[in-house]
Amino acid sequence: MRNKILSLILSVAMVTTMLVGCGEGSTTDKSTVSDSAQTADSANVNGKKSAKGKTVGLAMPTQSSERWISDCANMKEQFEKQGYKVIAQFAEDDVQNQVSQVENMIAQNVDCLVIAAVDSSALVNVEKQAKDAGIPIIAYDRLLMDTDAVSYYATFDNKGVGVAIGKYIEEKKDLKVAQKEGKSYTIEFFMGSPDDNNALFLYNGIMEVLEGYLKDGTLVCKSGRTSFDDTCILRWSQDTAQANCENYLTGFYAKEKLDIVCSAFDGFSYGCKSALEGAGYSVGKDWPLITGQDADLMAVKNIISGYQTMSIYKDTRLLAEKCVKMVQAVLEGKEPEINDTNQYNNGVKTVPSYLCTPVPVDKDNYKKVIVDSGYYTEEQLSK
Incomplete structure (x- = not known):
């Protein structure tokens, strides 16, 4: 009998000890237990x-x-709203700086990398480090070249941007009529950086529309610089665009006016604006048609004042949203939304991509497209 009582006491003691151990540092409130169970369930979807x-x-x-x-602010805000922590760094167009920044993020054990590259082909080694560490990579707006470490690509339709610029020039200068009537317009090209894969896509889109007009003389490029290699500008440099434009105006347009500045970037357009003003061009008199891309705040102000004719509006809020959802899907083991599996081969693999649609904006539609959507306010544009 004594042994039975002793055994019962020991059993009670063991159960009590187990309960105290399980409850240490926690609460036994029913709602907490329920929340913990729900958290555990939501933290494991299909394993x-x-x-x-x-x-x-x-x-x-x-x-x-x-x-x-x-772009960075939009993504950071959306990621943080979803509960992610964000490490954001800018390389200031320095390749080695970006390599070091990505290496640092890998060392901090980030769960996913979103990379908008300074040089699309210069990150191969650090991308391999990420892959070896099990960190997925999303290429953001600039395709990462020569690597199998990139999982997906979020961007705008870069060839579509070029086609839109080309068609705008075609329509505004009525090139089909000019072609029939034997008229011609002068044009010079300012294309994107050779280390950015998007720049070639954009150039090809422009030439898909304009090449025929160059061949038959409807469009005349007096500098003769029409190939991508001759017109690309390293690191999208505004200063280089201005210097090139100044040289063209001095060397080829002393006696004849330049009619069209085919610019692939708003920054180039600013540089060309300065060069044109220096050469004595004036808005409303002999100012050329000037294109651009990104619809920067200054670009839209220039469109309103007549210093730039158009730009390509790329709603970075939408691109950020698509990228955030892409990252979410990857980290949850799901398939992200993709609408292109053919265009973007990086030399090693064809990268599944989501392409957002670019929209041309000018003086006629900027209010509807940009102001009404809340991208900029009238107050911002009037300052």
Whole structure:
């Protein structure tokens, strides 16, 4: 009998000890237990951990362009709303700086990398480091070349941007009529950086529309610089665009006016504006048609004042949203939304992509497209 009582006492003691151990540092409130169970359930969907609370590294090219500042801010805001931690860094167009920043993010064990590259082909080694560490990579707006480490690509339809610029020139200068009547217009080209894969896509889109007019003389490029190699501008440099434009105006347009500045970037358009003003051109008199891309705040102001004719509006809020959803899907073990599986071969693999649609904006539609959508306010544009 004594042994039975002793055994009963020991059993009660063991159960009590187990209960105290389980409750240490926690609460036994029913709602907490329920919440914990729900958290555990939501954290394991088909055996995959939830992306909530994870860290995303944003490697951006530069803060010298308003566009990249907006992209980073949009993504950071949307990621943080979803519960992610964000490490965001700008490389200031320095390749080695970006390599070091990405290496640092890998060392901090980020769960996913979003990279908008300074040089699309210069990150191969650090991308391999990420892959070896099990960190997925999303290419943001600039395709990462020569690597199998990139999982997906979020961008705008870059060839579509070029086609839109080409068609705008075709329509505004009525090139089909000019072709029939034997009229011609002078044109010079300012294309994107050779280390950015998007730049070639954009150039090809422009030439898809304009090449025939160059061949039959409807469009005349007096500098003779029409190939991508002859017109590309390293690192999208505004200063180089201005210097090139100044040289063209001095060397080829002393006696004849330049009619069209085919610019692939708003920054180039600013440089060309300065060159044209220096050469004595004036708005309303002999100012050429000037294109652009990104619809920066200054570009839209220039469109309103007549210093720039058009730009390509790329709603970075939408691109950021698509990228955030892409990262979420990857970290949750799901398939992200994709609408292109053919165009973007990086030399190693064809990268599944989501392409957002670009929209041309000018003086006639900027209010409807940009102001009404809340991208900029009338107050911002009037300052």
